[in-house]
Amino acid sequence: MEMESRDGGSVFAHIPKVPEVPLYALQVAYGKDPSPLKLNLGFGVYRTEDGKPFILNVVRRVERLLVNDMSNFKEYLPITGIAEFNRWSARLILGADSPAIKENRVNTVQCLSGTGSLRIGAEFLAKHYPQHHTVYMSQPTYGNHPNLFSVAGLAIKTYRYYDPGTCGLDFQGMLEDLQSAPSGAIVLLQACAHNPTGVDPTIPQWEQIRQLMRSKGLLPFFDSAYQVCKTAEVASHVESQLKLVIRPMYSNPPIHGAAIAAAILKDRDLYNEWSIEVKAMNDRLISMRQRLFDALCDKGTPGDWSHITKHVGMFTFSGLNPAQVAFMTKEYHIYMPSDGRINMAGLGPKTVPHLVDAIHAAVTTLCLN
Ligand SMILES: Cc1ncc(COP(=O)(O)O)c(C=O)c1O
Known part of the structure; x- marks a missing residue:
């Protein structure tokens, strides 16, 4: 699109360039780094031990089933998404015995990702x-x-x-x-x-x-991405208003991911398979925490690193300061946000020693906080 102002310049010429969002800038810098040692501990995404993106087997399988199912359609979804996905997601989060579910006080809306869900919730609160x-x-x-x-x-x-x-x-x-x-x-x-x-x-x-x-x-x-209400009537009013928030934003959500999730959640065998795979993912994160902690202790890296095994989920706030992180990126090609957050899922048994060398050098060269 090229548009000219009256004086012949671009109508967008006044727009200042803003810096890249830091986490995305990190991703770009990582992509450009030719070092074979480079290690990406930035984005909060789950990876295999070799640092490769990971898709659960059960997801792959259901995806193939859906692709081959000729009765499947790609029509517009309702504004609130796939009803089955919403119903089973609420059960997953609140538990099958939840009184709020039994009394129809739960309102679940399929949105666009976590960010999109939060945005809908924020708009709803600002309005109501x-x-x-x-x-x-x-x-x-x-x-x-x-x-x-x-x-x-x-x-x-x-x-x-x-x-x-x-x-x-x-x-x-x-x-x-x-x-x-x-x-x-x-x-x-x-x-x-x-x-x-x-x-x-x-x-x-x-x-x-x-x-x-x-x-x-x-x-x-x-x-x-959902609210639990005090009565079924309030829940239905809330849903009607949520639709009015969504409609002018993106109208209705995409079908593909939610159809896969719904198929898994409602089938006992697929659900069990999914649970086993998720447990394996979690176990891998826990074992990486232990490995990193043990390796730092073995190397005698100054500081108390026990928080690494106490923290949960994908992230660990390492306690490294921005100068130490910058040092590790420059000298060891390790990419992580300047607040010292480590994505544990970005680590594998082969890369732990490299990270430990980097932390050790950073901590001994530039004092801890
Ligand atoms: C706490 C939290 N909320 C929301 C999001 C956004 O989720 P999505 O990437 O699905 O938009 C993230 C993603 O990292 C997150 O960690």
């Missing part, structure tokens, strides 16, 4: 939650959270979450900050495997958070 237009989010949080809630028109505040001293949860700080948040404020919580820290509250801590939030009348917003 006049009580409070401030969202409290953990410090730190997933890098895109502040952007997507603020473009929806909500104000952003933070609550303490990560304690750099212990590389664990600053539970006291979190409770104090939630205690002093105004009644009715929205609190963004991550259900598990907190991004970017890998630090989750324990079950008893969650219970304390729940009690505090309830007593203060704070609105929990979990990083997932």
Whole structure:
């Protein structure tokens, strides 16, 4: 598209160039690095031990079944997506015995990815939650959270979450900050495997958070794409309004991924196969944590690295500072965000020694924090 202004220049000539989003810039730099030693621990994606992208066998199998099923269609979906996908996803998250599901108080909407789901939720709150237009989010949080809630028109505040001293949860700080948040404020919580820290509250801590939030009348917003309502009637009203948020944004969601997920979730054998594969993925992450921790201890790398085995999910906030990360990228071709977050799924048995050499050199050359 080429458009000219009256003076013959481009109508877009005034637009300033902005820097690349840091995590994507990292990906580009990794792609250009010719070193055979290069290691990508940036994006939060699951990989095989050899660092290759990974697709579950059960997903491949169901995908083939769907492709060969001639009764399959690619028509527009309803605005809220595939009903079966929504029903089975809610069961997966809330449990089959959930009273909220039995009483039809759950509203589930198939959106476009995690980001798209959050964006729909944020728009919905901005439009229909006049009580409070401030969202409290953990410090730190997933890098895109502040952007997507603020473009929806909500104000952003933070609550303490990560304690750099212990590389664990600053539970006291979190409770104090939630205690002093105004009644009715929205609190963004991550259900598990907190991004970017890998630090989750324990079950008893969650219970304390729940009690505090309830007593203060704070609105929990979990990083997932549905709301649980108090009555079936409210749930149906909410759904009608969610459709009005979605319709002018992208009209209706794509069919392919949700059809695969629905086929797996509703079939007992496929579901079992999926659970086994997911467990294997999780086991691999845990074993990588142990390997990395053991290797750092064996090498005598200064510092306490026990948080690596305590953190959960894909991420570990390593405790490395931006200068140390930059050093590791320059000298060892290791790519990770400057906050020191490591994607454990990017590691394999063959690459752990290289990472340990890099951390050791970084920590001994440039003092830890
Ligand atoms: C906590 C959290 N929320 C949302 C997202 C976005 O999910 P998606 O990549 O599916 O848009 C991510 C992705 O990294 C995430 O870690």
